[in-house]
Amino acid sequence: MRSAGRSWVLLAGFIVFYIIYLLFGGLVFSTIERPEEERLRHELASLKEDFLNRSCSSAAALDLLLLRVLQAHRSGVSVLQNTSQPSNWDLTSSMFYANTLVTTVGYGHSTPLSDLGKAFSIVYALLGVPFTMLVLTACVQKLLFPLVVGPVGLLHRYGLEPRAACALHLLLLLLLLVLCFFVAPAALFSWLEGTWSFLDGIYFCFISLCTIGLGDYVPALQPGQKNKPLYQVSVMVYLFLGLMVMFLLLRAVHKMADVHGLTRLLQLPRCEEASPEDDHHPIREPGDKSPTQPLQPASQTTYNTINKG
């Protein structure tokens, strides 16, 4: 029990440290980027005033204005509203940006305007991306037994042979995943965002959870959004949980491919897993290293799931 408890504490420690890392990133980005954003806004506002103050306009002047405006628009600064809009770089928005950086989703709805911001983004991501993968792997490792190995074993004990058990379990897991992480959030997003349809919501969920992150749909950006900080934090939590479940699904698919002999056919690494008995034998000799760390080297999901194992 002691070592099992210790691994839970370690996992909790990882998650707390992850949150602190995000907070830290948010603070730093906010301090670096906010003045830049203000400066850009002033520049665009004066350009716009300048343009509108003339009673006529030339093609060259219009094109120049449009070029500047579109460039700024791509970095998240817009001149379309008449009223002043909230900053793109307040604390929660910066945290949201740090989160998209660190999970490699990378929407691009707001990007660092200053060189310092860009440099810090690189360093932050260099450390943050592997760390995030580590945290996600640790969580998946914890969930693996109750959500994958256990049910499959259960089905197996009810008389289903391993292949069928794996397939059935995968199907059920897939159904659960689609309902909880695609259908429900999509409905929620389409209600909260107003201009998004339900299909847009599903498209957004899929593109985000695969870490593609095109950025054509980004939540919490509508003008006059109520409770914007709370909304952004909940989207971050959704992204984290969703990514975790995607990793889990990938492991389950890998296990099934293994059982069906596909991995050997494609010459991929086999699925290594902690056997169900591991968690039930908490008392170990002191030299044994396995239960104390949540990460088993043999069953680690590696960077970007590119080397699946």
Add this chain to the structure above:
Amino acid sequence: MEFKELFNLARVPSILLLGAVYVAYVLIGGVIFWQLEGPLGKRDFIHMIKQRDSLLHKYTCLNPESLYEVATVRHNCDTRNALTLEVDKLENKIQQFALLRQVIQDASKAGLTLQNNHTTDGFWKFTSSAVFAATVVTTIGYGNISPQSTGGQIFCVFFALFGIPLNIVVLNRVGKYMLAFERNISDFLESKKIGKKIWMRFFVHLISYLTGMVLFFVVPMLVFQTQEGWTYSEALYYCFISLSTIGFGDFVAYSNPDIYYPDWYSILTACWIFFGLAWLAQVINHSIDIVERLNNYLKNKIFRGKKTEEETASGAGDNPETQVEEEDDRPSEHK
């Protein structure tokens, strides 16, 4: 060591086949996106150009209408008071702003710059569609262009659903091949008995790491700086953001409609992204492996003497993924 074994020639055909399937998948996706999005993109583009021209037409300096307006204002200046004049000016401004806003919205929706007059395909040409398909499948996802039509979005979802696992499998194979190559070299050097095994390994790792850095960061940085007209820091930032698959989209190679790109540029960029992704993933896995080994080593030091030999002998510190397929190698030798 034989040349064949050094380059692992036995497994090259299967990799080439897999690579061919991958390239075909991306190109076919590109064609389909082009067909789905092209007409819509063109329509948006034409609409935006019309709006822009109407704004210009209404307010151009040489336009007879505006000349008349200016003349009217001058005439009315005598008969009206200053307040009414200000109101007129304000109304003019509001109208102008409304038109400007429309143009900006249309332009950003069509995702275009406005320097040239594009009368041909607009943004969704075949090459940019293929680039888009590649960014989806590698999960980079720049987003500088994205599907606007419902059909395009639905197809994007299914395309990614099958393309991403394919991408993972292919990159896995290529990465393993690169790692195997590196190990073969270090074994070869070790057989020459130049030095201790551990230092040889370290040396080879260092060299391959530095080569990778130069090949996938420094050289592309220089190429992008000259071809795209970015600064060195912007080019480096772009390299990192792309290879880590974050892919913001504030800088995208091969996407500036105002630059004429040489023919080899697109192929070079595609190769860079592909091999760069494989290399970076290997580097990070390797780093995690090293951290783990260090962790085990420290633990063994702390629990000195207790089962240290058994653990290191069983290779418990070795990560089976970064380990080259020693199990796979044996059956292939027996073939």
